[in-house]
Amino acid sequence: AEPGDLRDRLLLVVGEHARQHDGLAVAHGDVRLHAPGPEAGNGDAAADGDGDRLIDLRDLALDLGLDVAASNFYKGGKYQIKDRKDPFSTKEFIEYYKALNEQYRLYTLEDPLHEDDWKGWSALTQELGGTTVVIGDDLLTTNKERATRGINEKSCTGILAKPNQIGTVSQAVEVITLCKQAGWQIIVSHRSGETNDDFIADFAVGVGAHYAK
Numbered sequence: 001a002e003p004g005d006l007r008d009r010l011l012l013v014v015g016e017h018a019r020q021h022d023g024l025a026v027a028h029g030d031v032r033l034h035a036p037g038p039e040a041g042n043g044d045a046a047a048d049g050d051g052d053r054l055i056d057l058r059d060l061a062l063d064l065g066l067d068v069a070a071s072n073f074y075k076g077g078k079y080q081i082k083d084r085k086d087p088f089s090t091k092e093f094i095e096y097y098k099a100l101n102e103q104y105r106l107y108t109l110e111d112p113l114h115e116d117d118w119k120g121w122s123a124l125t126q127e128l129g130g131t132t133v134v135i136g137d138d139l140l141t142t143n144k145e146r147a148t149r150g151i152n153e154k155s156c157t158g159i160l161a162k163p164n165q166i167g168t169v170s171q172a173v174e175v176i177t178l179c180k181q182a183g184w185q186i187i188v189s190h191r192s193g194e195t196n197d198d199f200i201a202d203f204a205v206g207v208g209a210h211y212a213k
Contacts, residue, residue, distance in 0.1 A: 015066055055168040065108035067102075071138050090120035094127060101128055108187075110135040110160060121155035133158045133185050140175075142166040147175050151182040158185035160213065163203060176207050189213040 070093075073080050078087035089098060090113065097112055109128065113120045115138040125134045137160035140146045150156055159179045163172040176186055188204035189212070204212040 002165050017212070053103060063107035065110070066105050066106060066112075067110040067137075068112045069138070070111055070113050071115045074117075079113075080188070090117055090123070090162060094120065094124045101132060106132045108133045108135055108158070111137050111139065113139075115139050115141075118149070118153055121150075125154055126154055128202065129154075129157045129200065135160050135185070136185060137162075137189075142172055142175050144175050147178055151179070151184075156184070158187060158210075160187050160189050161207075161209070162189050162191045163200075172203075173207060176209075180208075185210045186212045187213050 026126060043174040070079060075087070078089060081091045093113065097106075097109065100106060101109075106128075109132050112124060112134065121134075121136070121139060128134060134156040135158040136147075136150055136156040139155065140150055140159050142159070142161050142163070142165045147159060150159075157177070161172055161176050161179075163169050165176065166172055176188075180186060186207065186209040188207065188209040190200050201212060
């Protein structure tokens with residue numbers, strides 16, 4: 001992402017081709033998404049040359065999520081995004097998110113504010129937490145003490161849990177259990193520098209995560 005970018009835009013599959021497995025939303029195996037041309041007809045997706053089933057994007061209900069990583073463009077108590085000349089105050093940035101939500105119906109909003117803007121997080125969650133999953137990653141760092149503060153201050157409604165961020169599987173499970181008890185959504189995620197080992201998917205299912213990223 002460029003400086004001042006909202007880092008990631010996520011398309012979330014919530015249609016009939018997603019299933020629930022121990023609370024984890026996952027896509028069916030051996031499935032790839034494709035966007036057909038205008039000449040294509042409706043109906044079940046065909047298989048490609050490799051035998052994988054192709055799912056027509058038109059058959060899916062897709063929601064939008066944002067991973068903002070707002071700490072990256074927070075300077076001097078303001079949020080400077082590249083699409084706006086003047087920086088936002090925390091209050092103005094929350095209003096900006098409210099406008100985005102009205103237009104795009106955001107399903108998730110990850111790291112929307114600076115990692116130490118605790119009052120701002122609480123204010124934003126009060127405004128949007130009823131309809132949008134407000135996810136703490138940089139805010140919480142899979143850390144028990146920060147997660148406890150987030151719960152007490154109602155800073156968010158979900159946590160991005162990364163086992164190798166806190167250090168051990170046991171510590172990650174402890175934080176996830178704490179957040180589950182608070183009624184938060186659990187999103188298990190990889191972290192930069194990991195291998196292609198599929199343990200993270202097994203871990204997500206094992207802890208009963210709501211989502212995997």
